[in-house]
Amino acid sequence: MKVAILTREWPPAIYGGAGVHVSNLVTALNATGLVQSDVHCFGDKRSDATGYQLKGELTKINPALQTLLIDNDMALNLGGAAIAHSHTWYANFAGYLASKIFSIPHVVTAHSLEPLRPWKAEQLGGGYVISSWVEKLAYENAAAVISVSDGMKSDIKSAYPEVDPKKIVTIRNGIDTNKFKPIESPKVLEKYGIKGPFAIFVGRITRQKGLAHLLRAWKQVDPKFSLVVAAGSPDEPSIGAEVETLITNLQSERSNIFWIKEMLPHDDLVALLSAAEVFACPSIYEPLGIVNLEAMACETAVVATKVGGIPEVVDDGKTGILVNPIAKSEDFEIEFANALNRVLSDESLAKKLGVEGRRRAIAEFGWDKVASATIDLYRSLI
16 A cells, blocks of 8 residues: 655654654554555655755745645645645645545644644744644545544544544554663763753743743752753744743752753663653643653653643553643642652652553554554545
8 A cells, every 4th residue: 555644854854743753653654564655755855755845935935835835746746645644734735635636535643733722823923824724624624634642632623623523533642662761871961961860851942842831840849859951943932032041040040950952862862761750741732742652661750731632641640640731820830840849759659650651651552553553544545
């Protein structure tokens, strides 16, 4: 079965969970021997995928309009595919067009929903109207919509009531527990100058990830514990400036606040996750949260917000602690700090949560299961 995988992100140009998902999905699909996955991505020409990019004067127009032009080029090149499978709004329009041009089923994987991310207007400006329109068009016309969690499935039904509920199928994200597993590497800690027991945050600087909440909450965490923030590439200037100010203020009060701005090499990431007492995920919106699975696979306890699909990954009280979102930011930050203090100050609890987290990751979130369910869906549409 020849399947066209449509994505903005493809290694090494991965900056979020959707890119991680696509990379692992393609590997898992191809490993079955039942699918030929042809990847179409944004970027220059390459040997492992078909890249698309604009040149000249077209690179100066609104980024959202650039996306539509790239998607048009992508769609015209999908003849011969049995399925077009798109990921994020950046590639959804290509899948929609291909379904019309070549009369093939279009499958959309919902990694997030534009109506639930109004802060994207700060990043895209008028382009947010375009991204929202593209997503709505694609979802309502898709042969099937894959939700990465049951929480996301409910959100799709609410955001896009015109989508036939029978077309929405939950196939949760997976984790490669051979790539993410506990390792000890004192050299990595030395490399970044990290000392003492610590909590870690890994993610993009975006309002969705709630980093500003964590940084304000940290003022109420016992000063003997360190905080490692592995975050860069802010979505837009205002959130970037806010995070920088909060980190600078914390660093002026404490010497054990470490900010890693560059993208971590995989081995360094695994080493830091493994060494941390707790992984902090203060997201205000999270369809599933691959980062939590990565931490769990490294036997690290998780403190996360009880939103979206996170409760389907983090078993509250068994693999981590979930904090209910509270309308008043100050109250939420107090509760989040309390949860962090609880895990950081109880080594046996942190160990217990971490061990159970890895067991759960292995048992329930293998990529082979994701590939099998995805192929079953493809077959049902042909």
